[in-house]
Amino acid sequence: MSNRAGDETGAEAGRRQADAERILADLVGFPTVVGHPNGDLMSYVADMLSTAGVSCRVLMGPEGDRANLFATIGDPSVPGYVLSGHVDVVPADEPGWKGDPFLLRRVEERLIGRGACDMKGFVAAVLSALPDLAAMPLSAPVHIALSYDEEAGCRGVPHLIAALPQLCAPPLGCIIGEPTGLHPVLAHKGKAALRVRAQGRGGHSARPDLGDNAIHRLIPVLSAAVARATEVQTGPLDDRFAPPWSSLQVGTVSGGQALNIIPDAAEARIEARAIAGVDPAALLQPVVAAARDCEVEWLSSYPALDLPPDAPLARLATELGGRRPHAAVSFGTEAGLFQAAGLPAIVCGPGDIARAHLPEEYLRRDELAAARDLVLALGRHLSH
Template sequence: MPHADPIGLLDHLIAFDTVSNRSNRALIDWVADYLTCHGVDAQIVASPTGNKANLLASIGPPVEGGIVLSGHTDVVPVDGQDWSSNPFRLTERNGAYYGRGTADMKGFVALALAMVPELLTRDLRVPVHLAFTHDEETGCLGVPALIEAMQASVPRPAIVVVGEPTMLTPVNAHKGCYFHETTVTGREAHSSAPHLGVSAISALVKIAGFLDAEAAEAARHPVPASAGRGAFDPPWNTLNLGWIEGGSAANIVANHASLVWDYRPLPDADPDAVVGRLERFVSEQVLPDLLARCPEAEVRTERIAGVPAFKPDPDGAAESLACALTGANSSRTVAFASEAGLYQRAGLSTVILGPGDIAVAHKPDEYITQDQLDDGMTLLYRLADWATA
C-alpha cells in the first residue's frame, strides 16, 4: 500500500485552529481516529487541565532501538497579520501551500501521518514512534509529559527526529530559551505627593537598564564556531525585554510593574548566571532604597518557561543517520529553540530535520513548497528503509 495523500492530511491539519492559547484536542482526536482507522493504537497524554493533549503511537515490534518522529501541533497567532488568504484554510499558489503552520510544523506532521499505511506494510526490525505535542510555541510545555509517557510505555528509542523546518538539512545545536518575569511591588500614592509613595515603575526602569547592559556586554564577547558545531547567528548569549506593564493612571504613583524578558544562552553557557547577577544588582542597587521608604516593597524574578539548549553530538546515532540519509557532510546550528533539547536531556540521541523554511514561519502567508514536501516524503521513506533493513 502506498503512503496516504500528504496534501489532504495537511489540509485537515491546517483547518484546526491550534493557536497556543486555544485547545488542540480536536486535532489530536482527529489524528487518533485516523490512526485507529489504520489499526494503530494512539496514547493520548492530556494536559493537567485536559483541554490540550499530546499523542504517542507506535508502529512495528515493541523493541528498543526505534525512531521517533516528533512534531508539535500548536501554532503562533495570526492576529494583526496581513494574510492574502484564510490562514486556517490550505491554499495552493504557484507550487506552494499557504496556511498557518504549513512550515512550522504541520507539514512534517502530515508527512509522518502519510507514512502510516506504508509503514504498516513493512517488516520493521525496530518501531517507528509518532510523538505529537502541544504548547511548543509557548515554552515547550507539553513535551515533558510526553517524554515521561514514552519512558513508561515505550521501549527505549535509539533516535529522535524533531521535524522543525530546516530545509531538510541536519541541525545539531540551538541556544536555550528561558522566559522570566520580574515584578516590582511599591506603594501607591497621589502623584501630587510622590514622596508618600514608592514607584514600582521607577525601580523597574533601573532593572531594565541593567538587563540591557547585560545584553550589550554579551554582544562584546562573541563565541566562534567549535569542533562539531557551527557558529550561531548572533554568536553570543542574547537577552530581550519583551513585554512591560505597570501602573494604573498618570496621576497615581505606580505600586506594581512587571517585565517579561527572555534569555537565550549558548549551549555551553550557564542559563542561571544572568538571573544570579540580576538578583545581586537588585539586592545592592534597587532594594535598599525601596525598603528604606516602603518595608513591604518587593522585587521578584520568576522563570515562567525554560527550554534547554541543544548541544552537538556528532558521533550520536541521530546526527550520524541524518547526515547519511541526506548526504550532508556536517550539521548546522539554528537560532530558534525547539523540543530537541528536552529529548536530549532525557538521554535520547536527537537531531532536528524537517521540510520547510523557518524564514517564513510565524509570518503572514506562511507556506511550504511542493518540492519540500516531496523531498520530505523521500526522507521518510529512507528512514523507513533504515527501520526495515
C-alpha cells in the same frame, strides 16, 4: 540512498501527495493556537492512527485541556526512532493574510496557512506515510511524538518525555521536524524566560510621598538585565552560532495608566538565549537577584542542543535526506530537552524558518513530498 519512495509508480506518488496535502489542510483547519485546547486535533490524529492499525496514547497535560500524543509503529520493546513535532501554532492576527489563515490555500506550488511550515507540514508528511510504514517489515519501531505549547517555551513536551520509559524501550534517536530545509541541524541555542512583577501604591503624581512607584521598583531589574546583556557578549563564544555569544534582552515592559498617576503595578518580561554548554536559566540569575522586591515567575526554560557531527544519528539523518548537515542555528526547539533526557536528537524538517510566524506562511508542495520521502527512507532503513 534515493529520496524517492523506491518502487512507487507515478500514480501512487500522486495519490500519496494528495493524501499529504489533504492531511495538512485538515491539520491547519484546527486552530490550535498556543495556550489553547488541542483535543479535536489529537482526536483526529488518534482516529487516523487507529484506522492504520497503529496504537497510540493521548497524554493529557496538567492544564487539563491540552495533550501530547505518542504512537508506535512496530515493537515498542525494541529501541527505535522518534519523529517529533509540535501541533500548536502562533496566533494569526497579522493584517497581511490574504485569506483565512486556518483554511489551507494552494497558490501555485505554495500551501499557505498558519502552521503549514511551523510545523504541521512535517506532521502531515509523517501521517501520510502511515500506510506504507505499517506495511513495512520494521526491525525497529518508528515512534510518532506530538506535543503542545512548544511556542510558549516547550511547555508540553517535558510531560511526554517523562512518560517515555512507560511507553517504549529507550529510543536510538529523535528527529525533530522543525523547518530546516531538511538539512540536519546539529546544535541550537537554549532559552529561559521570566516575568518580573512589581507592586506599588497608586496615587496622584503631585504627592509621590503618599504613593510607591511600581515602575521605579523595576529599574534595578532592568539595569541588571542590561548589564548582564553586555557582559555575556565577552564569552564564552561559539562560532557555530550567530551571534557567537549568549544573549539576554528585556522583551516587554508595561505599567502605569497616565502621566499624572503613580503606577501601582509594572511588569517586565526578560529572556536569555544560551550557546551550547551554558545554562540559560543561570544567565538570568543576576536579574533574579535584583528582583528581591518583586515577584518573579519563570515562563520557560529549555537547554541547548549539541549533537556531535560523527554521532550515528547525524550520519543517519544525512543519509536519509541526502542533504549536508548544518552545524547550528540560533533558534531553539524541543531537541535540547530530548537530548537532556538522554536521547540523541537532531533537527530536520521541511520548509524555511524565515517563513514562520509571518502572514501567508507557506510550505511548498515539493518540500512536503520530500519530507514524506525522508520518513519512508527511515522505514526502509529499518526494514533491512
